[in-house]
Amino acid sequence: MVRVTETFEFAYIDVFAATPLTGAPLTLVPDADGLTDAQMRAVAREFNQSETTFVLRSPRPDATWRLRSFTPTGEEVFGAGHNALGAWLWLAASGRLGLDGGEGAFTQLIGEDILPVHVRLPDPAAPVVTMDQSAPVFGAEAADRAGLAAALGLAEDDLVPDRPARVVSTGAGHLLVPIRDRAAVDRAAPDTARLIAALRDVGEGCYLYTHDTVDPAATAYARFFNPAMGIPEDPATGTAAGPLAAVLTAGDGTVVVEQGHAMGRPSTITVTVSGPRVRISGSGLVVAQGTMMLPAAG
Known part of the structure; x- marks a missing residue:
């Protein structure tokens, strides 16, 4: 003993x-x-x-x-x-x-x-925290769209055709993948081995997102997968929402990200971007x- x-x-x-x-x-x-x-x-x-x-x-x-x-x-x-x-x-x-x-x-x-x-x-039982992330760093685009879609359990036409999947970091580099609609995001069923291989040379995790949201006031609906780190799916990923906001605002604005709905753990993440400054709140x-x-x- x-x-x-x-x-x-x-x-x-x-x-x-x-x-x-x-x-x-x-x-x-x-x-x-x-x-x-x-x-x-x-x-x-x-x-x-x-x-x-x-x-x-x-x-x-x-x-x-x-x-x-x-x-x-x-x-x-x-x-x-x-x-x-x-x-x-x-x-x-x-x-x-x-x-x-x-x-x-x-x-x-x-x-x-x-x-x-x-x-x-504002309420002693529910503090509100706002944190600065690192300045955005824009990395490589995924070259093999068909392979990436297959690794996610999707068809290539589920990916938005005119927007590349790209790695962006505000402290951790994740592959941001624009998806056609919420149904396709929810339908994703990653093949662990294939997704790990697809991410090996580009980023830590994979963030699927669409503008087809549950709440019309939200900006994006997302899911996050990071199997190489032992995270099959995460219901709220601030280190991915920050990079997504940097992309969607083009450097100036606020986005609200919905995540976790597919897991039965809905979350709301607010990110404000002003030039190189990315601030996440929740x-x-x-x-x-x-x-x-x-x-x-x-």
Whole structure:
């Protein structure tokens, strides 16, 4: 029997969600400075969420907190999406931010990037977090449209004919694939091996989107697949919504992205773009908290 010598708190947060059990579920481990990299990866495998985020003291004076996030396969991921937004939701709800006047400005260290964060409390139970992402970087286009469609379980004519599938990054590079309509987006059934091969040289994940939305006020309806990272599908992907907004606004405007409907976990992601500045906003809820009992590192 392994003797338990360490305990760590954890929480579940539903991110980009208006009610519990919707949006993107995130496991969060605060006060994670005592965990080794190997333990963080093991904990992420144990929880088996698309991402598990660890909150640590920042080693740099210009960052309020350091965040590290891992997928179930143990891959560390970067960029400010639901992995980061969920951490700030928990920090606000737990009183860690000392929000005098109901709002405050902070910074987060993710990888080597220091990114601004703004948190406000219009409702104490539902903080609203706005985060800067990295400036957009536009990458390669997918050359084999027929192969990409087949990897997604679609026909080539399900892809919008006059718009290329292209990799764009605002902290993490994803392949953005314009699809003809919502029915085709919902019909996608990726072949894991073929999609991994299609993404190998272009981007981390694949973001299918259409302008055929559920809510007429929304801009795009999307689904996200990242099988190489152990994420068959993600119900809300801020690191993909940011690049999508950069494409759709041509550098100036606001988009609202619907995601998660096909999984029964609807989410809403708002992104504002002004030149190189991409800002993602959303809310969510802490839905569970508990204690992990771990063997000592070593």
